[in-house]
Amino acid sequence: DTGVSQDPRHKITKRGQNVTFRCDPISEHNRLYWYRQTLGQGPEFLTYFQNEAQLEKSRLLSDRFSAERPKGSFSTLEIQRTEQGDSAMYLCASSFPDRAASGNTIYFGEGSWLTVV
Amino acid sequence: AQSVTQLDSHVSVSEGTPVLLRCNYSSSYSPSLFWYVQHPNKGLQLLLKYTSAATLVKGINGFEAEFKKSETSFHLTKPSAHMSDAAEYFCVVTSFFGSARQLTFGSGTQLTVLP
Numbered sequence: 001d002t003g004v005s006q007d008p009r010h011k012i013t014k015r016g017q018n019v020t021f022r023c024d025p026i027s028e029h030n031r032l033y034w035y036r037q038t039l040g041q042g043p044e045f046l047t048y049f050q051n052e053a054q055l056e057k058s059r060l061l062s063d064r065f066s067a068e069r070p071k072g073s074f075s076t077l078e079i080q081r082t083e084q085g086d087s088a089m090y091l092c093a094s095s096f097p098d099r100a101a102s103g104n105t106i107y108f109g110e111g112s113w114l115t116v117v
Numbered sequence: 118a119q120s121v122t123q124l125d126s127h128v129s130v131s132e133g134t135p136v137l138l139r140c141n142y143s144s145s146y147s148p149s150l151f152w153y154v155q156h157p158n159k160g161l162q163l164l165l166k167y168t169s170a171a172t173l174v175k176g177i178n179g180f181e182a183e184f185k186k187s188e189t190s191f192h193l194t195k196p197s198a199h200m201s202d203a204a205e206y207f208c209v210v211t212s213f214f215g216s217a218r219q220l221t222f223g224s225g226t227q228l229t230v231l232p
Contacts, residue, residue, distance in 0.1 A: 042223055043222050044222070048158075106220060108153075108161040110161055
């Protein structure tokens with residue numbers, strides 16, 4: 001399978017613990033995105049990498065959240081001191097760089113479900 | 118700012134009948150628009166996209182959508198629903214967050230297909 005893969009698919013953690021999610025994008029895609037989706041809502045943009053550089057972060061990404069893409073390939077999203085409000089599905093996506101105004105298709109992984117108890 | 122409004126949170130149709138999922142958008146420039154589908158416990162799959170070419174866009178699995186600038190709409194249709202179409206559907210508009218093109222999602226429409 002050459003799609004976007006995410007690990008783990010499900011994580012249950014106690015409040016206050018740290019969790020880390022990994023994303024492996026489609027090979028040769030140099031753009032990588034993280035989105036968060038809560039129940040009954042559409043995904044919301046968190047952050048974006050071009051190669052290893054984290055170029056944008058939304059206000060949703062509090063200081064307890066950190067994302068890295070050290071070699072411009074896979075990425076990790078770490079949540080420190082988890083809170084119940086962090087319970088959501090964390091989606092990773094990747095794409096080629098935009099061309100002209102239309103841009104390229106963004107491909108999503110199957111997501112990592114986080115439940116904080 | 119760009120935004121999308123999905124007018125129905127739930128739609129139920131009988132198998133073999135037409136599907137209509139409604140979406141209105143707001144954009145300060147010519148938008149790129151998408152429909153994504155999400156099956157339970159699955160990621161998002163692109164159904165189709167509009168990028169200022171033909172206003173009638175054909176996608177996978179028999180879905181199509183028509184871009185109507187005058188109505189700021191991008192409704193998704195399918196002539197005949199199949200049981201496997203039951204899923205959540207998201208209308209999406211491209212927006213720019215700083216230098217990055219990113220996707221702004223609607224709140225979703227849950228499609229139920231009745232036998």
